[in-house]
Amino acid sequence: MLFFGAMTALVTPFKNNALDEEAYRNFIEFQITEGIHGLVPCGTTGESATLSHEEHERVIEICIDQAKGRVPVLAGAGSNNTIEAIRLTRFAKKAGANGALLITPYYNKPTQEGLYQHYKAIAEAVDIPLVPYNVPGRTGCNLLPETLARLTKTFSHIVGVKEATGDMAQGSKTLSSNPASFSVLSGDDFTALPLMALGGKGVISVTSNVAPGLMAAMCNAFNKGDVAESARIHHQLFPLHEAMFFESNPIPAKTALNLMGKMEAELRLPLCSMGQPAKEKLIAVLRQMKLI
Numbered sequence: 104m105l106f107f108g109a110m111t112a113l114v115t116p117f118k119n120n121a122l123d124e125e126a127y128r129n130f131i132e133f134q135i136t137e138g139i140h141g142l143v144p145c146g147t148t149g150e151s152a153t154l155s156h157e158e159h160e161r162v163i164e165i166c167i168d169q170a171k172g173r174v175p176v177l178a179g180a181g182s183n184n185t186i187e188a189i190r191l192t193r194f195a196k197k198a199g200a201n202g203a204l205l206i207t208p209y210y211n212k213p214t215q216e217g218l219y220q221h222y223k224a225i226a227e228a229v230d231i232p233l234v235p236y237n238v239p240g241r242t243g244c245n246l247l248p249e250t251l252a253r254l255t256k257t258f259s260h261i262v263g264v265k266e267a268t269g270d271m272a273q274g275s276k277t278l279s280s281n282p283a284s285f286s287v288l289s290g291d292d293f294t295a296l297p298l299m300a301l302g303g304k305g306v307i308s309v310t311s312n313v314a315p316g317l318m319a320a321m322c323n324a325f326n327k328g329d330v331a332e333s334a335r336i337h338h339q340l341f342p343l344h345e346a347m348f349f350e351s352n353p354i355p356a357k358t359a360l361n362l363m364g365k366m367e368a369e370l371r372l373p374l375c376s377m378g379q380p381a382k383e384k385l386i387a388v389l390r391q392m393k394l395i
Contacts, residue, residue, distance in 0.1 A: 123366060313356060
């Protein structure tokens with residue numbers, strides 16, 4: 104299985120409104136050293152919406168180069184423009200990514216048939232492992248389990264889904280309508296462990312930007328059959344999960360990483376610096392977790 108365990112939805116470090124390559128490479132090393140199971144550049148947490156095409160490609164290239172095959176790289180390649188998504192997915196394959204993460208088309212509000220046709224077009228155009236990314240709270244559309252199952256029955260290289268609805272009923276339906284080898288990955292840190300208990304394979308995590316070792320340990324414990332230990336770590340991490348959403352993601356994650364000395368706290372507008380009251384709450388959680 105290619106995609107499993109704790110995979111980090113990587114933030115993109117900026118300095119003076121440009122990609123901070125040194126901080127990014129060091130950050131990837133930190134993730135791998137801490138035992139993370141995979142890396143996901145250019146997702147929502149990586150501020151993909153405000154990266155230029157050139158920056159998007161460079162962020163993926165650096166991640167693949169720095170990882171050097173030690174962990175899989177699932178490259179963000181989605182768009183609300185199907186033609187653009189095909190172009191980005193072709194680039195991910197050419198760059199050497201292990202797969203492409205494909206957000207459901209946002210803003211357009213496609214029907215289920217439109218979603219099917221969107222992923223069908225990408226799957227027919229590019230032969231690389233594909234992972235749709237379903238996050239209705241951000242996109243305004245929901246890739247339903249029936250539509251996903253229709254896709255996976257037709258295209259064997261649609262190998263998983265990032266399930267970020269936070270809806271355990273939908274997660275359960277998605278699991279039951281796909282083969283056991285299909286990687287259902289939680290895109291919601293709060294529900295990572297419950298979804299794994301139903302048969303999910305892991306999580307594409309925001310929290311693991313800040314605590315990759317603990318997220319990896321939770322998944323490792325579960326996969327070894329130590330449910331009590333994985334539950335203990337889940338509860339230990341819960342305040343940090345909450346802190347990562349005190350304001351819009353990735354504002355808290357980048358602020359935390361700056362406080363930890365990993366990178367600048369710089370964000371791209373329309374995201375802006377964390378408000379002081381929320382920042383003080385974040386600092387308290389980081390101190391409680393002994394991260395600063």
